[in-house]
Amino acid sequence: MSTLKNVLCNYFCSKVESMRNSIINNIDKNLKDGKSSSKKDNIKDYYSLVVKEELSDNFILNDYMEKVHDIDEEENDNEDEKEDILEEMQEDRKGDIQEDKMEKESILRGLNNIGATCYMNATLQCLSNSEDLTNYFLKKYPNEPNFDKNKISYEYYKVVQNLWDKNNNNKPYSPNDFKEKISEENPLFAGIAANDSKDLIIFLLERLHKELNANKNVNIINNNINNQALQLDKNIMLNIFINEFKEQNNSIISDLFYGVLGITNKCTKCNHTKYNFQVYNYVEFYLEKINQYYFSIGKRNNFMFNNKNPDIDLYECFNYLNVFELMNGENQIFCNICNSLCDSYYNSYLFSSPNYLIINLNRGRGAVYECKVNFPEILDLYNFIEYKSSRLQFELYAVICHIGESSMEGHFVAYCKNRLDKKWYLYNDAFVNLCENPCEYQKGMAYILFYKIIQ
Numbered sequence: 001m002s003t004l005k006n007v008l009c010n011y012f013c014s015k016v017e018s019m020r021n022s023i024i025n026n027i028d029k030n031l032k033d034g035k036s037s038s039k040k041d042n043i044k045d046y047y048s049l050v051v052k053e054e055l056s057d058n059f060i061l062n063d064y065m066e067k068v069h070d071i072d073e074e075e076n077d078n079e080d081e082k083e084d085i086l087e088e089m090q091e092d093r094k095g096d097i098q099e100d101k102m103e104k105e106s107i108l109r110g111l112n113n114i115g116a117t118c119y120m121n122a123t124l125q126c127l128s129n130s131e132d133l134t135n136y137f138l139k140k141y142p143n144e145p146n147f148d149k150n151k152i153s154y155e156y157y158k159v160v161q162n163l164w165d166k167n168n169n170n171k172p173y174s175p176n177d178f179k180e181k182i183s184e185e186n187p188l189f190a191g192i193a194a195n196d197s198k199d200l201i202i203f204l205l206e207r208l209h210k211e212l213n214a215n216k217n218v219n220i221i222n223n224n225i226n227n228q229a230l231q232l233d234k235n236i237m238l239n240i241f242i243n244e245f246k247e248q249n250n251s252i253i254s255d256l257f258y259g260v261l262g263i264t265n266k267c268t269k270c271n272h273t274k275y276n277f278q279v280y281n282y283v284e285f286y287l288e289k290i291n292q293y294y295f296s297i298g299k300r301n302n303f304m305f306n307n308k309n310p311d312i313d314l315y316e317c318f319n320y321l322n323v324f325e326l327m328n329g330e331n332q333i334f335c336n337i338c339n340s341l342c343d344s345y346y347n348s349y350l351f352s353s354p355n356y357l358i359i360n361l362n363r364g365r366g367a368v369y370e371c372k373v374n375f376p377e378i379l380d381l382y383n384f385i386e387y388k389s390s391r392l393q394f395e396l397y398a399v400i401c402h403i404g405e406s407s408m409e410g411h412f413v414a415y416c417k418n419r420l421d422k423k424w425y426l427y428n429d430a431f432v433n434l435c436e437n438p439c440e441y442q443k444g445m446a447y448i449l450f451y452k453i454i455q
Contacts (some may be wrong), residue, residue, distance in 0.1 A: 115192035172430035372443035394451035
């Protein structure tokens with residue numbers, strides 16, 4: 001959904017630039033021929049773009065973009081007109097050069113620890129280096145109709161403003177108001193007790209979506225299809241789900257961070273398969289469970305016999321998503337055909353990907369924490385996502401690392417590729433230091449990975 005929007009925007013921008021150059025060339029040609037423009041000689045270009053993307057054999061989602069570009073040239077003397085055009089083009093070039101120069105300058109601001117808030121500081125640094133999200137809050141959010149100083153989105157906006165303020169001299173910032181607001185909204189984050197970055201990410205993304213959602217009649221994201229439709233064809237289910245989701249959800253968060261997860265349940269008695277879909281904003285891998293699975297099928301030789309666990313490859317984690325699990329006992333699923341609770345084989349898979357993919361590496365407790373995860377700087381998910389797209393490669397831009405035996409104790413730090421100078425830095429509360437890409441030397445402590453789709 002958001003991927004299609006980006007395609008349309010890129011196409012439209014290229015059209016505008018091409019039209020602009022063509023118009024300037026025509027004006028210049030007219031001036032050379034001794035002609036002058038008048039109000040009767042208005043140049044008008046109309047075009048309409050319709051893009052269709054197939055999601056299945058019989059169902060198509062359509063997104064439409066219609067833009068009308070009108071350009072009026074006021075009547076002027078030939079020399080004055082040409083001079084104005086050239087002056088405007090020179091100003092544009094100066095502005096572009098100045099903007100490029102500013103974009104290359106680093107802004108490196110740490111966050112003060114205000115009472116066991118390392119989990120919060122690491123989360124805020126990673127999200128603030130999510131380029132499209134930060135661009136939205138710096139440039140668009142203050143003018144949005146949902147702008148409200150009593151909301152968490154406003155407190156987050158203040159944090160982003162302070163982190164990217166060029167006049168801060170890179171002095172640490174204390175996010176007291178943000179901490180107070182999330183504590184007020186969720187008791188989990190109140191006081192000075194240690195917390196988990198994953199819990200804050202889940203809470204913050206869902207709350208920001210709720211507050212920024214353009215569709216006021218929706219309070220929460222709840223996109224499971226009701227039981228009455230569970231016997232329908234998979235393609236019908238998908239079409240119903242996506243149409244309902246698009247009608248109910250429209251925010252910068254759903255555009256950037258939400259993908260579609262497919263779910264199947266196959267009854268062991270009648271072999272009837274139920275299809276369902278829901279949205280996700282992060283993927284969680286339980287490393288101990290994954291390691292045991294690969295040992296059980298003979299791909300791990302030393303997992304059970306010594307204290308050192310073998311490395312896990314991130315692609316092995318995505319492969320594990322395709323494994324069917326037997327749901328029995330208390331986990332039985334109601335079968336519409338058998339009209340009773342039945343054992344079933346459960347499977348979930350990534351139907352579509354978000355533009356910003358968040359991956360939680362759940363290490364559990366004890367010896368398994370020592371296992372290392374090989375994660376690439378460029379992640380290719382073409383073979384792991386059902387809805388194929390030409391853009392299924394992702395670039396690593398942030399990593400939250402955790403030091404300690406469980407997520408509720410120890411210390412959190414963030415490694416981020418700075419959104420301005422594109423260099424890697426270690427954000428350790430108030431301290432920010434230049435570092436190398438963490439892919440190689442943080443295999444054992446990487447806890448949350450942040451990937452951005454490559455345009």
